Amino acid sequence: xxxxxxxxxxxxxxxxxxxxxxxxxxxxxxxxxxxxxxxxxxxxxxxxxxxxxxxxxxxxxxxxxxxxxxxxxxxxxxxxxxxxxxxxxxxxxxxxxxxxxxxxxxxxxxxxxxxxxxxxxxxxxxxxxxxxxxxxxxxxxxxxxxxxxxxxxxxxxxxxxxxxxxxxxxxxxxxxxxxxxxxxxxxxxxxxxxxxxxxxxxxxxxxxxxxxxxxxxxxxxxxxxxxxxxxxxxxx
Amino acid sequence: xxxxxxxxxxxxxxxxxxxxxxxxxxxxxxxxxxxxxxxxxxxxxxxxxxxxxxxxxxxxxxxxxxxxxxxxxxxxxxxxxxxxxxxxxxxxxxxxxxxxxxxxxxxxxxxxxxxxxxxxxxxxxxxxxxxxxxxxxxxxxxxxxxxxxxxxxxxxxxxxxxxxxxxxxxxxxxxxxxxxxxxxxxxxxxxxxxxxxxxxxxxxxxxxxxxxxxxxxxxxxxxxxxxxxxxxxxxxxxxxxxxxxxxxxxxxxxxxxxxxxxxxxxxxxxxxxxxxxxxxxxxxxxxxxxxxxxxxxxxxxxxxxxxxxxxxxxxxxxxxxxxxxxxxxxxxxxxxxxxxxxxxxxxxxxxxxxxxxxxxxxxxxxxxxxxxxxxxxxxxxxxxxxxxx
Numbered sequence: 001x002x003x004x005x006x007x008x009x010x011x012x013x014x015x016x017x018x019x020x021x022x023x024x025x026x027x028x029x030x031x032x033x034x035x036x037x038x039x040x041x042x043x044x045x046x047x048x049x050x051x052x053x054x055x056x057x058x059x060x061x062x063x064x065x066x067x068x069x070x071x072x073x074x075x076x077x078x079x080x081x082x083x084x085x086x087x088x089x090x091x092x093x094x095x096x097x098x099x100x101x102x103x104x105x106x107x108x109x110x111x112x113x114x115x116x117x118x119x120x121x122x123x124x125x126x127x128x129x130x131x132x133x134x135x136x137x138x139x140x141x142x143x144x145x146x147x148x149x150x151x152x153x154x155x156x157x158x159x160x161x162x163x164x165x166x167x168x169x170x171x172x173x174x175x176x177x178x179x180x181x182x183x184x185x186x187x188x189x190x191x192x193x194x195x196x197x198x199x200x201x202x203x204x205x206x207x208x209x210x211x212x213x214x215x216x217x218x219x220x221x222x223x224x225x226x227x228x229x230x231x232x233x234x235x236x
Numbered sequence: 237x238x239x240x241x242x243x244x245x246x247x248x249x250x251x252x253x254x255x256x257x258x259x260x261x262x263x264x265x266x267x268x269x270x271x272x273x274x275x276x277x278x279x280x281x282x283x284x285x286x287x288x289x290x291x292x293x294x295x296x297x298x299x300x301x302x303x304x305x306x307x308x309x310x311x312x313x314x315x316x317x318x319x320x321x322x323x324x325x326x327x328x329x330x331x332x333x334x335x336x337x338x339x340x341x342x343x344x345x346x347x348x349x350x351x352x353x354x355x356x357x358x359x360x361x362x363x364x365x366x367x368x369x370x371x372x373x374x375x376x377x378x379x380x381x382x383x384x385x386x387x388x389x390x391x392x393x394x395x396x397x398x399x400x401x402x403x404x405x406x407x408x409x410x411x412x413x414x415x416x417x418x419x420x421x422x423x424x425x426x427x428x429x430x431x432x433x434x435x436x437x438x439x440x441x442x443x444x445x446x447x448x449x450x451x452x453x454x455x456x457x458x459x460x461x462x463x464x465x466x467x468x469x470x471x472x473x474x475x476x477x478x479x480x481x482x483x484x485x486x487x488x489x490x491x492x493x494x495x496x497x498x499x500x501x502x503x504x505x506x507x508x509x510x511x512x513x514x515x516x517x518x519x520x521x522x523x524x525x526x527x528x529x530x531x532x533x534x535x536x537x538x539x540x541x542x543x544x545x546x547x548x549x550x551x552x553x554x555x556x557x558x559x560x561x562x563x564x565x566x567x568x569x570x571x572x573x574x575x576x577x578x579x580x581x582x583x584x585x586x587x588x589x590x591x592x593x594x595x596x597x598x599x600x601x602x603x604x605x606x607x608x609x610x611x612x613x614x615x616x617x618x619x620x621x622x623x624x625x
Contacts, residue, residue, distance in 0.1 A: 216585070224578050
């Protein structure tokens with residue numbers, strides 16, 4: 001059975017982030033796999049899972065999430081055991097080594113990703129994003145809303161390059177390291193990007209390809225948003 | 237100002253209530269101080285229920301004289317200038333955008349500020365709901381009027397407690413997702429039925445106004461209270477208006493009667509006839525609004541048309557659709573429409589809700605072969621439908 005867990009929706013769940021867990025579970029079940037999705041509150045021990053989804057949140061809850069994940073230990077152990085982790089927005093920063101907080105200080109992340117998130121004097125990045133490149137889950141369409149910028153260690157790949165929007169702030173978006181996937185495309189990014197959802201599922205289920213889903217409305221949504229993004233926001 | 241309003245209407249750029257106010261504020265930045273000077277003014281703010289509560293409070297205060305109000309929902313400072321500048325009333329009730337409230341309080345010196353609730357809404361504009369609560373708290377420290385606040389919402393309570401004089405009403409809280417992490421210490425808020433508390437000491441204050449069975453009990457005295465507007469959330473809005481009216485000196489029974497008589501608020505819950513189908517118009521702009529409406533619709537099988545847009549006034553990002561429990565629409569007939577019908581259709585698909593799609597809202601209503609349908613729309617989708625009555 002495939003177990004999908006949304007991590008701490010009470011702390012990291014600002015933008016409909018639980019949608020990613022819902023999408024993964026449904027797309028697995030529609031292919032005939034046995035799959036469950038649990039939302040694990042920060043007050044309880046984090047369950048062991050095959051796939052974790054970590055969402056966005058505000059500064060305070062974000063720091064608290066790091067503290068509790070560190071104390072709990074399950075996410076770190078599961079990631080070492082090969083669990084797939086999708087982290088969006090503040091979730092990406094949580095997995096990194098450090099992130100900037102509003103009072104000008106820095107806070108420690110979990111350090112699973114070789115990235116640091118730093119304060120920026122640029123305006124807050126808010127709007128539609130398109131990320132492109134050669135990987136099979138690209139192009140991605142999404143929405144971002146964050147103030148900080150993210151710096152990757154040498155050797156840590158981004159998810160792709162930013163065609164519309166800001167992302168990490170250096171022309172790329174997110175980070176990819178083993179089975180850890182992070183992106184600034186926040187909230188239910190998988191709802192708009194069925195190819196990314198299916199790639200995560202294929203990795204977690206250890207299969208090469210997944211059957212297409214009949215009458216899947218998200219494919220047309222993906223195409224429509226890609227078209228709309230270029231009109232909504234001038235490219236860099 | 238009236239010239240600019242007329243120009244705004246003529247050129248089709250707006251309804252002509254805000255443009256005049258905006259120009260007037262540019263010419264005379266201290267205009268609001270003058271307009272609100274000597275006025276008995278109440279401001280109503282919060283994520284949901286502002287327009288309804290404003291209408292209820294205006295009705296209650298109108299029992300003792302003429303009341304100015306921004307009934308069109310133009311709820312930022314230019315809209316306030318327009319509402320006050322066009323009236324000679326000695327009393328005013330203005331709904332106030334939650335982000336603008338901290339700026340309105342010091343310049344408008346209201347006699348009462350009504351705080352309804354705070355939850356995620358238009359996050360591309362308001363950034364973070366806790367920042368809004370903190371800004372409210374800061375603006376209330378030096379506030380000298382009465383703050384009428386919802387005892388059931390931890391975010392509202394944490395903000396209102398910085399005001400020197402607070403009257404609490406038990407307004408309910410449908411959507412708790414933004415209130416689970418304590419606004420003061422980030423610990424976990426424990427809910428037990430209506431009661432709530434956090435280990436840090438933040439807890440539900442004893443309310444001065446509560447709902448009874450067909451009554452409202454204000455300061456221990458019951459008055460008959462059967463609100464004409466549907467839904468538990470409108471009882472809460474009515475209770476907020478009642479407590480504010482009483483604190484502003486209106487007789488409780490007279491205020492309650494006036495509030496119960498309010499039926500149509502800016503087109504909400506009104507009916508639209510589309511080719512012989514009676515469509516009831518319901519507004520839901522965010523997860524909390526949806527929670528309240530799903531509660532209202534439970535146990536009914538009337539077909540539902542859902543219309544979603546994502547313009548600036550709606551919030552440009554419809555990610556919040558995944559915070560709405562659409563599963564609860566269940567087996568009834570559902571049609572997805574509005575400018576973002578594909579986002580909605582995808583959300584319904586993942587919720588396992590069978591539905592059809594039709595991008596044009598009026599056609600979506602007409603596509604249902606039924607005598608009556610419920611139409612749930614977010615802000616600009618709702619405005620387009622109710623404006624076309």
